[in-house]
Amino acid sequence: MSRFDITRTNIAVERLIETTQDPRHLYLLHAYNRHRYLEMAGRYEEIFAPDMTVAHPVYHFNMLGETLTLEGAEAVKGVYAEWTASHQCIFYVESEKLAVSDDMIVSTSIMLQQTPGNVLAASGVDVDPEATYLVKSAEHMIWPYENGLLVGEDVWEYDATQRDVIALDPSEVLTAEQSGRLLAPLIKPLPAVNPFTSS
Template sequence: MAANSPLITDDAMTNLDFSPKFDVTHWPLGVEKYLAQTEKPLHRAILKNYLRHLLLEVSGYWDQIIVPELTIAEPLYRVGDKGVVEVLKGKAAVEDFYRETYEARINVMGARTMNMCVEDFGVTTEAYWAHVVPGEYLRQQDHDVDADPDAHYLMNYNIFQIFAYTSDAKLIGERIYVDSASYTYEKLAPEDVVTPEQARQELAPILARATLD
């Protein structure tokens, strides 16, 4: 997703196309560019599924992700963070994961920069990730963070993800591993907060064209 260039540090994620301010459209527009350069039919089908999935998730359409058009009947997720791996097996468990994210109003997220590749097995990404989260949520989830409960924060971290697909480009499951030592927090000015409602509106044109055809 980013042009190759000499690395200036020992961290491969620091020298890519980094968005200094969080933009909820930055990630999906990057995936669209990657898709435009992809020729193999299976790889294109996988990327179209991946793109639609991520747009539905960030737009808050959590109940439209684990559907036959996109996902197998019994998906399996493994989510590793802070020394704990949560295993989610089956439609109900995975849907609960997305629903709870939506209900907590932490579904506004995306890669600020990302390495990405697609192969026959699926999609692999390494990203510098960001979540827009309410301060009250941070206070509840991480007692080491002295967050203002009335503010919003950008929660940043490095993440490695593998999305596995069938030979007809249906999602089998995800393996998500967070670098727990990489967390940083930025208090957002009110004008820089992207709410779930704003994200849905900004992503609507991209979602409208993100079909599986």
């Protein structure tokens, strides 16, 4: 049995949804929850629906000693497509704390991303290129929103001392297809009414 359960990756989000009363904050939390599940399920194209994401999102990453800016939907889709094909769309969290306002969601967590050994080896990490690993990092994220639509993501590793590479037993490795089946019951539509645009 695996040590990791992808159906619990968003548990902190779902708990906050249960206790949030403000309709705008609740809407953003549902959008955040849906986005993350779609990403982990390999259904990234759905993230770019006009009721979820602006036409020209901008993502900033400062992770694992590298910085990257992605401008525009096609650039972001390219990364999501690569992650899905290599099964790097699989994420787990050890803990997550969240804050939400009308304009953004802020998250801090210990995140673990499934990563093939050949990807790590190509970046200079001493691992078995035939194995699969979890890359553990301490992350802050800011997701800005405008009228309930995601504007982008700002993601950075705030404490490199937390970084670790954890070998997975082959029985613990998930494919994007397996993840998609596990997460399908948890992927909910957005609320019918967007409180940012409804009168």
